[in-house]
Amino acid sequence: MPKRLDLKKILIIGSGPIIIGQACEFDYSGSQACKTLREEGYQVVLINSNPATIMTDPDMADKTYIEPIETDIIAQIIAKERPDALLPTLGGQTGLNAACALYKQGVLAKYNVELIGASYEAIQKTEDRMLFKEIMECIGVGVLASAHVSSIEAAEEFANKTGFPIIIRPSFTLGGAGGGVAYNLDELREITYNGLIQSPSSQVLIEESVIGWKEYELEVMRDIADNVVIVCSMENVDPMGVHTGDSITVAPIQTLSDLEYQEMRNEALKIIREIGVETGGSNIQFAVNPETGKRVVVEMNPRVSRSSALASKATGFAIAKIAAKLAVGYTLDELPNDITSKTPACFEPAIDYCVTKVPRWDFEKFSDADVRLTTQMKSVGEVMAIGRTFKESLQKALRSLEQGRFGWGADGHDHYCYDQLTQADAADVYKKEITHYLSTYCREDFLYSICAINRHVN
Template sequence: MPKRRDIKKILIIGSGPIVIGQACEFDYSGVQACKALRSEGYEVILVNSNPATIMTDPEIADVTYIEPLTTETIEMIIERERPEALLPTMGGQTALNLSVELAKSGVLDKYGVELIGAKLEAIKKAEERESFKRAVERIGLRTPRSVLVDSYESGMKAIEYVGFPAILRPSYTLGGTGGGIAYNMEEYKDSLIKGLKLSPINQVLIEESVIGWKEFELEVMRDSMDNVVIICSIENVDPMGIHTGDSITVAPAQTLSDKEYQRMRDASIAIIREIGVDTGGSNIQFAINPEDGSMVVIEMNPRVSRSSALASKATGFPIAKIAAKLAVGLTLDEIPNDITEKTPASFEPTIDYVVVKIPRFAFEKFPGADPTLSVQMKSVGEVMAIGRTFKESLLKALRSLETGDYGLTPMPGLSISKIKRELKIPSHRRIFIIAEALRRNMSVDEIYRATHIDPWFLHNIKEIIEMEERISSSPEINGELLREAKQYGFSDITISKLRRKDELSIRRLRCESYIKPVYRMVDTCAAEFVAFTPYLYSTYESPFYRVGSSRPCDLSEAEPSKRKKVIILGSGPNRIGQGIEFDYCCVHAVFGLKDLGYETIMVNCNPETVSTDYDTSDRLYFEPLTFEDVLNIVEREEPEGVIVQFGGQTPLKLAVPLEEYGVKILGTKPDAIDRAEDRERFRELLNKLGLKQPKSGTAKSISEAI
């Protein structure tokens, strides 16, 4: 079906400032949408209020407005620019809610602006809890028992029917804002008042609890010819009761039987058709009772989301780009796959690896904050890791977090009674509590009863703990054991701590034993077709030898070119003090180096960013930003040098150890970086220059501070 010719100008609304539940993933989706629509010949008008985004760069859209995201401002822009269409699905909940307000108030009709990507009726069906419930029931599917309320009085009547514990889900809110779990009447009253206040339409769904059930998500796309594809299945390691943005997740789903997956797939297709999203993508969430396999539908996002960004990076399928093209009338079979250059977007992605996402929290910045995780999102960022197994991906993701944990860090100070208590409380440290419980010989069954985390995941964590024991207790660490540990995902520094050696000695032993990572491509097709886009991840595989050779064959799919090249280190996970602005700097560094004729190589582990889009740099390594992982890439690529200045504190910390190992650091010298970053050295510099400064000192212990 040809693209629409009756549209020339399209308005896109951005997501505004970074808030919990709505971060730089919408900069990524907005940039993709702008580029996709312009490539099809449309004029794009963009409005956003966040100047730290790539999407507000002058070259991304044809016309860019950095203005407050209000209906009044957007009406003025519509009056001035006269777009024929508004794409509401790229700017998160903010853009979706504004688009609904513009439609309901008559602004869109007044200026003849059409909603594309998701019609008003489809948005209302998906976002208004009672409408969604009725739509799901019409197609023979179940939702948890629930009542929609719009006042305190109706809420008090509803709880008599639903009972405790109850889940409260306000309509049209972001990241579970205003939601909660109520175990008693006092908690319920507080949550009800808050939810009604925070819902833009003063509606809250009072829902029976399915806490402890397994949670899954499917990313689904549909075109105007009713073709539907499932892009990715995502499984939450944590059970229902924790916001999916705060849960460790894995793709593809690991613990579903084929029958369960096919049932969920069929349900997703039926839901997207019933809701009426006919030119774009949606995220649909399910819960499955582990006792009897019964399934309920939880909710649907009729737009690109945080999970869409994760699914895009996990599969190599650019959901926002494809959704933008579907919105202007193209069909899935008409849109080529950029990675293979042979298959269309109607081919569902197939992946031959495992992806793990772990959220990044900032509770250390707010000591008084409650670290208990619930249905309201609390994480400020996330990391993603790719490996051949869940174990490998999990350990890679843990060291990507930059919290000082290079693996499942032991917690010897915890008593067994405290461990048992902590297991029952969902928190950002529970994965470490589980590991410690296994070290103390608690059974998988006992941990499952406390956490409701599927035993499959617990057994994998147990195998990691058993490997820890083998590494630490072995009389010596030989090549065979070292290779097995690396295949599990253990870092050199973790192995060195278990062996009480230094990290470089483990690296030397590994290199002497020819144990090096191979780099595999994310190609959307499990190597069925040739991939032309170098989007890479590392893994350790069993070696293959040529006859008569003692050195293993090079199985890497990374084929370094002979061009002049530079590695740029990204900024890692978003956190307070290090956010989207550093991704902006990294992306512009890539563009600048390309203009100078250099091949650009990006290393980063944040799935929300533009820098980890497969077409931003010439080569993308989706890897942890650690000394070991970066050095492996440097040795593989042999660049002119590495740039560390644009990714914030994360790469700056790597500058000195990389230079000491012989890696050329471009730009500001590592010693100068260290002199600026080290408080004591900087104080000495100011004294030398005779500059005034507040009285200060540096302490490395409590006794020194006193």
């Protein structure tokens, strides 16, 4: 299909300030989108509250508004500019949230602005956790077992089915007060009891925990003709429980056999079709039990994400650029592959190297911060390195952190914090000197029990 000619002016919402958890990757994707749409002959109107970005440079958009990313202000800009469409999927979560708010308030309908890339319904399906779970169950994709219970007996019954650990969240309490993780029956009874007392509705949500499971991500692209490709697969060295942004990540997936990978790929295709992301990139995360292979889908982002930026650089597949072209009506088989220029972009990159991403933390600048890594992202940046082996790419990445170190076991400055090592304790990436511990102490089982980082079996 050729590009749409009914659209003339397209509004792009930038991602605003650079904060921990949302860094300059969205400036990269937003700038790519601006450039691409202008090349295609569309007028681009950009709003971003952050003037210190590439996308707000002169010449990136036809009109740039440096204003707060707030609905009433965007509404005023829409009233003035009267764009035909809004592309919300390239400005990170900020852009997506703003677009949803505008839709809900009826601003988009009032000025006849079309949401392109992802529809409001599709975005809602991924944002509402319970709705997402329901949809996944409908299409037969595994999700975490969960239940609302109002008695300790019901909680025990649930535990009998799923096993431990179990996460307990009291309903309707502020900040999850009274919740926790139970690793055995006694803890389950205690936490559930406390939770039931604290919850105004005398109800707690209990959920199977995937802490310690293997964590995988797929970058998926879909076009208007329903062609779908997996651009890149990624495996986190750190298991579930550590935020992806704080994990050492490797592309492609290293420890899944073809059958397991293809089953995951099939599910990703099903998910993107069922959620109804019409065009562009999505990121889908899976957790896999390392002992049984049980797989569940954790979440889906119907937009260009931090991982998309990594996947783009890792494979040479320009996700943001192609997402922008798909949003205006092109199909994947019409667009050329940037690397070969002879073959179409409708393919799945096969790489002959290994890519490793290592996060960079700056805890020394935040003296009060809790240095343990949890489900909330704490890194302030990341480096990516390419190598023909995992070792090569990992060591290159570690050197590139610019912390004056030259890789694990490579510069004589390795230090031993054996006693303090926990899964959460990785404020300094060099504390993850797993290989060193292995060769020094050979206490692999002990290491695995505390960090759950993948081990070999034989």
